[in-house]
Amino acid sequence: MPKEGKNITENVNTPPGTATHVGDKKMENAKLTYTKYNKEKIDRKNIKDIDEFINDQETDKVKWLNITGLQNTELIENLCQALDIHPLVIEDIVNTGQAAKYEDYEQYLFLNTKSIVFNKEDELDTEQISFLLFKDQLISFQESESSIFSPLNKRLAEGTYIRKNKADDLLYGLLDTVVDHYFIVMEKIGDEIDLVEDELLSDPNKDVLHKIYTLKRELIFIQNTLWPMRNVLNTLSRNESDLIDERTNRYFQDVYDHAIQMIDLTETYRDISSGMLDTYLSSISNKTNDVMKILTIYSTIFIPLSFLAGVYGMNFKYFPELNWKYSYPVFWLVSIFITIMMIRFFKKKDWL
Amino acid sequence: MPKEGKNITENVNTPPGTATHVGDKKMENAKLTYTKYNKEKIDRKNIKDIDEFINDQETDKVKWLNITGLQNTELIENLCQALDIHPLVIEDIVNTGQAAKYEDYEQYLFLNTKSIVFNKEDELDTEQISFLLFKDQLISFQESESSIFSPLNKRLAEGTYIRKNKADDLLYGLLDTVVDHYFIVMEKIGDEIDLVEDELLSDPNKDVLHKIYTLKRELIFIQNTLWPMRNVLNTLSRNESDLIDERTNRYFQDVYDHAIQMIDLTETYRDISSGMLDTYLSSISNKTNDVMKILTIYSTIFIPLSFLAGVYGMNFKYFPELNWKYSYPVFWLVSIFITIMMIRFFKKKDWL
Amino acid sequence: MPKEGKNITENVNTPPGTATHVGDKKMENAKLTYTKYNKEKIDRKNIKDIDEFINDQETDKVKWLNITGLQNTELIENLCQALDIHPLVIEDIVNTGQAAKYEDYEQYLFLNTKSIVFNKEDELDTEQISFLLFKDQLISFQESESSIFSPLNKRLAEGTYIRKNKADDLLYGLLDTVVDHYFIVMEKIGDEIDLVEDELLSDPNKDVLHKIYTLKRELIFIQNTLWPMRNVLNTLSRNESDLIDERTNRYFQDVYDHAIQMIDLTETYRDISSGMLDTYLSSISNKTNDVMKILTIYSTIFIPLSFLAGVYGMNFKYFPELNWKYSYPVFWLVSIFITIMMIRFFKKKDWL
Amino acid sequence: MPKEGKNITENVNTPPGTATHVGDKKMENAKLTYTKYNKEKIDRKNIKDIDEFINDQETDKVKWLNITGLQNTELIENLCQALDIHPLVIEDIVNTGQAAKYEDYEQYLFLNTKSIVFNKEDELDTEQISFLLFKDQLISFQESESSIFSPLNKRLAEGTYIRKNKADDLLYGLLDTVVDHYFIVMEKIGDEIDLVEDELLSDPNKDVLHKIYTLKRELIFIQNTLWPMRNVLNTLSRNESDLIDERTNRYFQDVYDHAIQMIDLTETYRDISSGMLDTYLSSISNKTNDVMKILTIYSTIFIPLSFLAGVYGMNFKYFPELNWKYSYPVFWLVSIFITIMMIRFFKKKDWL
Amino acid sequence: MPKEGKNITENVNTPPGTATHVGDKKMENAKLTYTKYNKEKIDRKNIKDIDEFINDQETDKVKWLNITGLQNTELIENLCQALDIHPLVIEDIVNTGQAAKYEDYEQYLFLNTKSIVFNKEDELDTEQISFLLFKDQLISFQESESSIFSPLNKRLAEGTYIRKNKADDLLYGLLDTVVDHYFIVMEKIGDEIDLVEDELLSDPNKDVLHKIYTLKRELIFIQNTLWPMRNVLNTLSRNESDLIDERTNRYFQDVYDHAIQMIDLTETYRDISSGMLDTYLSSISNKTNDVMKILTIYSTIFIPLSFLAGVYGMNFKYFPELNWKYSYPVFWLVSIFITIMMIRFFKKKDWL
Numbered sequence A, B, C, D, E: 001m002p003k004e005g006k007n008i009t010e011n012v013n014t015p016p017g018t019a020t021h022v023g024d025k026k027m028e029n030a031k032l033t034y035t036k037y038n039k040e041k042i043d044r045k046n047i048k049d050i051d052e053f054i055n056d057q058e059t060d061k062v063k064w065l066n067i068t069g070l071q072n073t074e075l076i077e078n079l080c081q082a083l084d085i086h087p088l089v090i091e092d093i094v095n096t097g098q099a100a101k102y103e104d105y106e107q108y109l110f111l112n113t114k115s116i117v118f119n120k121e122d123e124l125d126t127e128q129i130s131f132l133l134f135k136d137q138l139i140s141f142q143e144s145e146s147s148i149f150s151p152l153n154k155r156l157a158e159g160t161y162i163r164k165n166k167a168d169d170l171l172y173g174l175l176d177t178v179v180d181h182y183f184i185v186m187e188k189i190g191d192e193i194d195l196v197e198d199e200l201l202s203d204p205n206k207d208v209l210h211k212i213y214t215l216k217r218e219l220i221f222i223q224n225t226l227w228p229m230r231n232v233l234n235t236l237s238r239n240e241s242d243l244i245d246e247r248t249n250r251y252f253q254d255v256y257d258h259a260i261q262m263i264d265l266t267e268t269y270r271d272i273s274s275g276m277l278d279t280y281l282s283s284i285s286n287k288t289n290d291v292m293k294i295l296t297i298y299s300t301i302f303i304p305l306s307f308l309a310g311v312y313g314m315n316f317k318y319f320p321e322l323n324w325k326y327s328y329p330v331f332w333l334v335s336i337f338i339t340i341m342m343i344r345f346f347k348k349k350d351w352l
């Protein structure tokens, strides 16, 4: 089952701007990766001290700081306060329980997004990925180490097209990666639907019910995650902030298209799951009906015959049939006749 | 079961502005707590006479009057009339049956909000909390004594950040506390859903049905309470009243975010509950089907055997088989053969 | 069952403005009550001739004409034509089949509203109450005599606050009375829901089904009546007509709030009713399952035993067991053993 | 069953403006009725040649040409081309498969409306009625001969009020007639619902299921027909075309009100039908449960008794009870005791 | 079952503008058909080299390049780059997994549309058809060879009306053809619904369930395909691009009308399918009930009779009835009496 509404009370009744980490404890220490690049050169290293990033005076490069691990709230608070980030934003960065959001603080944009993954227990879970976009800086915050940004890091290293552009284009690249991840989850769910559908139409057993139920839960979870993502991407593609180049808007529109495609697919899958449940319910009713028919056929054929046998098992002293010579073969003829009539009746009723 | 639509006729056919208390009788006497503070100093006391608040001429402090208990309508009327509050507002303060609302009367803002609690009978119930916000005064009205504002009182006493700000920030603090309370209720319901879900998938008995039904009722109740709250908070975060500082809007936006998160969670939980009910219904059908199968298997095996035994229990005088030497063992062989054929048949039908 | 879509063809294929009474025939003769008042004085009498109202030249008083009974269409037509009312309005006044509506004809406002009542057969029915508001005149049209306006008449007579104001305030008072009436119906339905809910959870019999069905029908009926009412009241509270004082808008807003409260309650009750029906369906399935279990337990225990008894009732000549000394007590031991095994099996299956 | 989506491929892959008749073949030849009138005079005749209408130079009269029968597409094309009608409009006039629509071509308005009828096979079907409104001309196109316009023709002949007005008022009169026709259909369906409801609550048999299904189909059909009609009428009532007098808008608003009333009634009837289906399903479950109970009561009483009789029918040589003197009456006493215990058990279970 | 969400991961984690073909592999090589025409002349040929199209300097003709087969992405990339098409558009042309869309790039319009077909396995599938519209050029991209554009090619060849117009009118012609194709699919589904409905009401077997399920899946698929098409066509009919003549808008409006008609029909068919499923479920319950009745009637008649026969088959020594002279005929009389009473009981219960 997907994880919904977990740890929601951790940040309750605290003053505004309290940076309490809300969510699963995934990484105790934060990992800071600092990447600087321009068309000519790319430089990538792990740093220990945030000052290395804050005090970097170089101006002709895109500077990307990726922070993995949200439990070290002190480090994140220090970084954000040094950059004059609104306390409520700091609170949101470390609170993994809320929906995706977009906030424009003029000096910077704050984006909270959700990646979707199957965790170790094969449950659907979200990974929160937040972004702070400045003129030529981008800071990204991830809950835990994952390979989600590897393809983009590879593209950066290979010096393709992407290094010519600004921080807003890097943000696009990262968001594209996040949304592309949904395709992978959706394909897995699509495959599961195909399997369950086959099982449903060939052999509808109890496992099918459990599987349909799990699918429905997962689809509700994905839909609830995607809708706020959709709004964030829509806002970005219509963005008028100075921090985002007009030319980049079309690219955000493209990511938005993909989010829409996922939402449509989720709705379709939900419709299909509901259809499967209805069909499952009908199948059980059908099966019960079949079982009933067999029982009824057997009973209605043998009950009168047994009664007849019972009659001639009675011990009355004055009982003419008992002494007739052909009683026994006549009994069998009568039994066969009754059986044939019954079978005809059931054939007419279309039960056989 | 949650309490819905209770005491709704108490205020019927009265003239406009009639301050009739509508709701459960919780506190006969009102309790007035008067808190005054600025950055330097905080002063907190229980008062008996509203004049102590009305006639207070001090101007450099935030003045917060908290009234607990709505049955003493006379006191509330006197207070409000002294402050020139619209009669319809007075009526709304003591009428706990209506939804949350926001009204701007220029000189003051009127806010009616709902906190949600499990009452003594473990039923969900709302507690109405109303606010009148003036330039540097805030009056809050609660239905009954609760610890809901304790964390905030503690923060005020400790002289944190909050004491630097105005009455609008105090209002934010109180509203944040009210909304945070929903998280606690929602977590409890989330836990209940997990329990019922486990029970449903392992052992779906009649209690599960009752529990699902109660969950659905509670979620309808929460959703109906939250939607108007959401609208109130949305209006506040877009507020243009002079009584609210522009800077505070972002904070109301944060509370609004939390309300949205609760609404989303409520909808998710409703979807899950509906799924559980469908699954429950399918389980019962499944179980009936299983019971039917056992009955049918037994009957279809033994009915023909019993008939056969009945046949050889008949007392016909001319009955050749009765006198054959191996009739009895042959009878058993035939019985065993029929049983095996039947079992094969059911194996083929996948019932065994 | 509520009365829906009755007599809808009575006004078909007539020219526009044909004043055909559409609805139940409730009162053959109209009753005209004429009330005049100002702060100082109130005058109330039944009149026979509409000229008494039309030709009244007094200007410093609010003039309210209440007409009860819509079957005397001639009288209503004469009155309206004398006041230069649009023919389509006249048609609407006597046609009780349509939804509530608001129309601004500049010289006057036309309001068509619906009160809701349980009629003599305890069926939900609407009573149409129309209003024509002029500068200092108000004409109200009721389908039949009811006590709905008594509280207001009493307040007018007692010379309270209300007499200081104009005709628009009188309209507010009457509308408030009409909407307040819904509370009474809703409380009755809320009580019925509580009763049915108790019955459902303790002893779900066939009556419950009928009651749930009736509740659902009634709630559909109320919702369909309330939605247009809500629109009428919303329009009034945002009104910019010269006939309504700005100050009165807040009062209409208050009535609108109450209508919203009723609509929310109706939706909640509909959700609850649907939940009750699902629960009822599940209960029957549960009961069928229980019945099946008892039958199956009995059958599976006794069928093999009966077979055994049948076997030893066979009349074979060569039948060794019949002559053994301990056959009979062994038969009982075997029977008891089978019974115990079966009971264990059912215990394991959790049926006992 | 209503006729939906019939003959929809007849006009596929043809060039735009191809006047292919799409729909049931109802009338091979068209019938042209030409009516001219003003306040003083009315003239009405069947014509053969469209030139009689086109070349009519008289200017002080309203000219109404009604064409019945859409299969003679050549005639319709000639007429429309002579009046310079857009080819796509001509296509729409003879294509009866599309929804109602409104199109403003400045020189003329094109209106496509749908009347609803029970056809000869008692299936719901639509009749398309199109209008071309010019300054003082109106052309109407009907699929087949019907009496739908008779009341209006009568009113025209009688020289009432209507003859004083222009072509737009004639259009209003015809549309009012078309919409009034829905009331007749809806009343028939309302009566059917009452009948089915009675049957459902007294004796829910299989016919009821079929009837509910048919009702639901018919209501879907009506709703789908009415929604576009509603939009057409709404556009008309807000019309700003020079072809329609401002004064007439209120009259179109009145027709629009009636359409809304029908739509509301249709939604109500759909809700009721759904409720009836749920109730029907519950009734069957109830009945199955009742049948099961009877079977179970019988079986559980007689199965142990039959076993006992079987026991004493065994032929063991050493069988003490067989020789006791009071065995037989004791057997009956035991049987009666068992029966009483069983009946008590079922009474306790509330099955009897 | 229709094909939904297939191959959705093929384009994941690639840089923006990567022209990866996403979809079924249908044609390895692309086929280029180049058509040039004006009022006087039409010229149509297959070309191998895109330069033949790009370098064509003729200006007084409409130039239409139709490319069939999307797997040769290199060719498509070269063509698009030569015409300065945005990389994201190129990506969309070869990605068949997304919904229909409309994008205005000022120099050209990009349209992505979906045709719907039953593929070789009789599964519903979409065929993507994209368009690039320039001032007097149109490029169309199809997934595979189909006869969809044949009627239009024929009309062009025959030199009708269409050759007088510009590229925007050609686009209209092609879109009209695409939308007309939906009618054919919908008619097939309509026929299937009629068949299933007949089967459902006459003989509801398991196949019906499967068929209803497939219908529902197909209708979900069609609806999801049509909604974005509807938006594309709506945008076109309101278009203000210089590339589309104002006069053509009405024609796009006509195609839009047809799309709306299809959407309405799809919704109607979905409603009908849901109704059929409910009815199917009710039928099974009905049938189970009938089977139960027969079993119960048989059992309740014969069980007491068999018991009686068992009683007189007991071997008690002291058993008075056994020796009475008329015991046996009395036994039959009693049996007949019991049978008659039972039948009466069932007649009263309305089971016979």
Ligand SMILES: [Mg+2]
Pocket (backbone or CB within 6 Å): A011, A012, A013, A014, A015, A016, A017, A018
């Ligand atoms: Mg907090």
Ligand SMILES: [Mg+2]
Pocket (backbone or CB within 6 Å): A023, A024, A096, A125, A126, A127, A128
């Ligand atoms: Mg998480």
Ligand SMILES: [Mg+2]
Pocket (backbone or CB within 6 Å): A176, A177, A179, A180, A255, A258, E013
């Ligand atoms: Mg992407």
Ligand SMILES: [Mg+2]
Pocket (backbone or CB within 6 Å): A190, A193, A194, E001, E002, E003, E004
């Ligand atoms: Mg699939």
Ligand SMILES: [Mg+2]
Pocket (backbone or CB within 6 Å): A227
């Ligand atoms: Mg949503």
Ligand SMILES: [Mg+2]
Pocket (backbone or CB within 6 Å): A254, A257, E088, E091, E092
């Ligand atoms: Mg794209």
Ligand SMILES: [Mg+2]
Pocket (backbone or CB within 6 Å): B011, B012, B013, B014, B015, B016, B017, B018
């Ligand atoms: Mg009141």
Ligand SMILES: [Mg+2]
Pocket (backbone or CB within 6 Å): B023, B024, B096, B125, B126, B127, B128
């Ligand atoms: Mg309360």
Ligand SMILES: [Mg+2]
Pocket (backbone or CB within 6 Å): A013, B176, B177, B179, B180, B255, B258
């Ligand atoms: Mg909070």
Ligand SMILES: [Mg+2]
Pocket (backbone or CB within 6 Å): A001, A002, A003, A004, B190, B193, B194
């Ligand atoms: Mg959970």
Ligand SMILES: [Mg+2]
Pocket (backbone or CB within 6 Å): B227
């Ligand atoms: Mg709501």
Ligand SMILES: [Mg+2]
Pocket (backbone or CB within 6 Å): A088, A091, A092, B254, B257
């Ligand atoms: Mg926040």
Ligand SMILES: [Mg+2]
Pocket (backbone or CB within 6 Å): C011, C012, C013, C014, C015, C016, C017, C018, D176
């Ligand atoms: Mg009329």
Ligand SMILES: [Mg+2]
Pocket (backbone or CB within 6 Å): C023, C024, C096, C125, C126, C127, C128
């Ligand atoms: Mg009425």
Ligand SMILES: [Mg+2]
Pocket (backbone or CB within 6 Å): B013, C176, C177, C179, C180, C255, C258
């Ligand atoms: Mg009121």
Ligand SMILES: [Mg+2]
Pocket (backbone or CB within 6 Å): B001, B002, B003, B004, C190, C193, C194
């Ligand atoms: Mg209650």
